[in-house]
Amino acid sequence: AQTVTQSQPEMSVQEAETVTLSCTYDTSENNYYLFWYKQPPSRQMILVIRQEAYKQQNATENRFSVNFQKAAKSFSLKISDSQLGDTAMYFCALSRGTSYGKLTFGQGTILTVHP
Amino acid sequence: ETGVTQTPRHLVMGMTNKKSLKCEQHLGHNAMYWYKQSAKKPLELMFVYSLEERVENNSVPSRFSPECPNSSHLFLHLHTLQPEDSALYLCASSQAGALAGELFFGEGSRLTVL
Numbered sequence: 001a002q003t004v005t006q007s008q009p010e011m012s013v014q015e016a017e018t019v020t021l022s023c024t025y026d027t028s029e030n031n032y033y034l035f036w037y038k039q040p041p042s043r044q045m046i047l048v049i050r051q052e053a054y055k056q057q058n059a060t061e062n063r064f065s066v067n068f069q070k071a072a073k074s075f076s077l078k079i080s081d082s083q084l085g086d087t088a089m090y091f092c093a094l095s096r097g098t099s100y101g102k103l104t105f106g107q108g109t110i111l112t113v114h115p
Numbered sequence: 116e117t118g119v120t121q122t123p124r125h126l127v128m129g130m131t132n133k134k135s136l137k138c139e140q141h142l143g144h145n146a147m148y149w150y151k152q153s154a155k156k157p158l159e160l161m162f163v164y165s166l167e168e169r170v171e172n173n174s175v176p177s178r179f180s181p182e183c184p185n186s187s188h189l190f191l192h193l194h195t196l197q198p199e200d201s202a203l204y205l206c207a208s209s210q211a212g213a214l215a216g217e218l219f220f221g222e223g224s225r226l227t228v229l
Contacts, residue, residue: 004157043222045218091157091158101146102160102163106157
């Protein structure tokens with residue numbers, strides 16, 4: 001069985017600063033994808049960033065980057081230059097293999113960005 | 116039209132009622148999903164449909180009955196629910212096989228069972 005663990009229920013950061021959200025996972029698959037999804041208050045969940053397990057290079061999307069440590073099964077999200085619009089629940093997710101959207105999610109981290 | 120639309124947004128029902136949740140996607144995807152989001156618990160995958168065939172039933176009680184009449188529509192029929200079924204039910208879609216896991220979610224249907 002797959003597991004995804006987010007050990008930080010809540011985080012806060014000042015606007016313009018950098019914050020890192022932690023995620024660890026466990027899977028017996030050799031090939032898989034890891035994701036960070038963002039769920040703003042009362043709004044749709046959207047994909048923030050995706051990492052393919054066979055790629056050693058860490059994924060980056062503008063202010064969002066990941067630190068993927070495959071051997072340690074760790075997948076953290078770094079948000080640089082935090083903005084008020086980054087306030088949301090962030091979910092780490094792991095695919096079951098590489099087909100379909102059968103994702104195992106972590107419990108989520110509520111991030112609050114303060115002005 | 117937004118990509119994935121869910122109706123109703125809020126639903127209150129008694130334990131003996133029968134109701135349905137509806138999901139519609141306008142993205143041309145061929146896979147659709149139901150996820151359950153309960154307070155203080157991770158999202159749980161309930162059902163997966165690919166090309167209108169159910170490819171996953173994640174040990175969901177029979178009081179939840181999915182239906183996928185075509186690739187754009189997905190329903191979740193509810194009957195004889197329990198209070199612990201109160202949750203946010205999220206519909207999602209994707210292109211099966213490509214960019215696996217890149218799901219597009221609706222805003223969810225908030226269900227309260229009295």
